[in-house]
C-alpha cells in the first residue's frame with residue numbers, strides 16, 4: 001500500500017507539488033498556517049490537519065516547503081516540533097531552500113530519535129512544479145532516498161543524490177545565483193534595447209537565435225512584455241538564496257562578485273516595497289536607473 005504522505009507549507013511552490021503527490025495516488029494530509037492555501041488540495045481529496053503536529057501523527061513520510069531557515073528550524077527543532085513528534089522509522093523531507101547549516105542541525109537531531117531526514121530543495125519554478133518537471137537536489141542517506149524516491153518522483157524526473165545533508169542546499173544556492181545573474185543580464189540588455197528603440201520581440205527573437213540566450217530570456221514574452229509580476233518566485237526569496245550563496249562563499253573564503261551585484265538589485269526591490277512580487281519586477285528598478293517610464 002502507498003505510504004501516507006504529509007505536506008506542510010502549500011504556498012506558491014508547495015501547493016502544486018503537493019497536488020502532484022496527491023494525483024500520483026498517495027493518501028495525503030496537509031497543513032498550512034494560511035488556511036486559504038489548502039483549499040484546492042482539500043477539494044482534490046487531501047485531508048486537512050489543524051497543526052503540523054497532527055500531520056506527523058497521520059503520516060509515514062512528511063514533506064515541508066517553507067520560506068526560509070528560521071521557519072524550518074522552528075518547525076523541526078523547537079520543543080513539540082516535527083523531530084520530537086516523529087516516530088522512529090519515519091522520513092522527514094524538507095523541500096525548502098535554506099542555509100546548508102539548517103539541514104546539518106536537523107539530521108543529527110532526527111537521527112538521535114531514529115527518524116530519517118533528507119533535504120531536497122527543488123528548481124524549476126511554479127510552472128515546473130505544476131508540470132512535475134522539477135529538479136530535486138537530495139542531500140542525505142542514499143538508502144533513505146531510495147525509500148522516498150516514489151514520492152519525490154511525483155515532483156519531477158530529475159532526482160539527484162548530491163552528497164550528505166548540506167550539499168543539496170549548496171548546489172541549490174549555486175543554481176539560483178546563476179539563474180539570478182542570467183536574469184539581470186537579460187533585463188539590463190532588454191531595457192537598453194528598448195531605450196535604443198528596438199522592438200521588444202526583436203530583442204527576444206534575435207538573442208534566442210544567438211549566443212546570449214538563456215532560460216531567463218523566456219521571461220521576455222511571459223513576464224516582461226506583459227508586465228506580469230505576481231509570484232512566481234518572490235524577490236524576498238531570491239534575496240535569501242543570494243544571501244545563502246554569499247554566506248557559503250564567506251565560510252569557504254571564495255571571493256565572489258556577481259552574487260553581490262545581483263543581491264543589490266533584490267535589495268533595491270525590497271526597499272521599493274516589491275518584496276512580495278516576482279523577481280522579474282527588478283525590471284522596474286533597472287528602468288528607474290535608466291530614467292525610463
Ligand code: NAD
Nearest residue numbers: 009011012013014032033034066067096097125126232233
Ligand atoms: P510561499 O511564501 O508562497 O509559501 C510558503 C508557505 O509556507 C505559505 O503558504 C506559508 O503560509 C507557509 N508556512 C510558513 N510557515 C509555516 C509553518 N510554520 N507551518 C505551516 N505553514 C507555514 O513560498 P514559495 O514560493 O512556495 O517557496 C517555498 C520554498 O521553496 C522557499 O524556500 C523557496 O525559496 C523555495 N522555492 C521556491 C520556488 C518558486 O518559484 N516559488 C522555486 C524553487 C524553490
